[in-house]
Amino acid sequence: GCQVLSTPLATEPNSNTEPTLYQQLGERAGLAEIVEDLLYLIVDDKRINHQFKGINVAQFHRHLTDQLCQLSGGPCTYSGRPMRKAHADMAITETQFNALAENLILAMEQNGISTGAQNRLLKRLIPMHPDIRNL
Numbered sequence: 001g002c003q004v005l006s007t008p009l010a011t012e013p014n015s016n017t018e019p020t021l022y023q024q025l026g027e028r029a030g031l032a033e034i035v036e037d038l039l040y041l042i043v044d045d046k047r048i049n050h051q052f053k054g055i056n057v058a059q060f061h062r063h064l065t066d067q068l069c070q071l072s073g074g075p076c077t078y079s080g081r082p083m084r085k086a087h088a089d090m091a092i093t094e095t096q097f098n099a100l101a102e103n104l105i106l107a108m109e110q111n112g113i114s115t116g117a118q119n120r121l122l123k124r125l126i127p128m129h130p131d132i133r134n135l
């Protein structure tokens with residue numbers, strides 16, 4: 001019956017012409033560029049740069065890239081700490097959270113990501129807000 005048709009096609013990651021969010025973000029290499037640009041924006045942003053003093057930049061870059069890759073449906077596995085643990089002692093304010101989100105949007109803008117794809121990624125990050133703010 002339908003088994004022959006549905007099984008192999010349905011298990012393909014994306015056999016239609018619609019790009020996945022992961023593809024729209026430029027796959028892992030594109031996300032790595034976005035996260036690099038985000039890091040430069042953070043360093044220049046007086047609202048939040050003090051929070052990032054002394055971090056392991058290479059590890060932060062790798063962990064955030066893997067997290068966004070996995071979150072957008074890519075073949076990555078995030079290996080960093082859970083969000084509540086990673087941000088537990090930072091007392092991140094709403095303004096600081098919004099500043100980081102603003103910088104992420106700017107970094108995506110700099111990399112030519114469409115507004116639709118930007119919003120799809122932001123929507124998947126929203127559920128992390130209470131953990132990051134330790135609420």
Ligand code: HEM
Binds near residue numbers: 056059
């Ligand atoms: C949507 C918002 C955010 C996401 C998705 C996010 C994601 C991450 C990830 C994946 C890590 C790596 C954790 C690890 O290596 O174990 C991390 C670490 C960190 N985050 Fe965030 N974060 C967000 C918001 C913020 C904000 C608003 C601040 C401060 C203003 C912040 C400050 C930090 C710092 C300083 C670290 C390094 C911690 C360390 O290595 O000791 N994050 N974040």
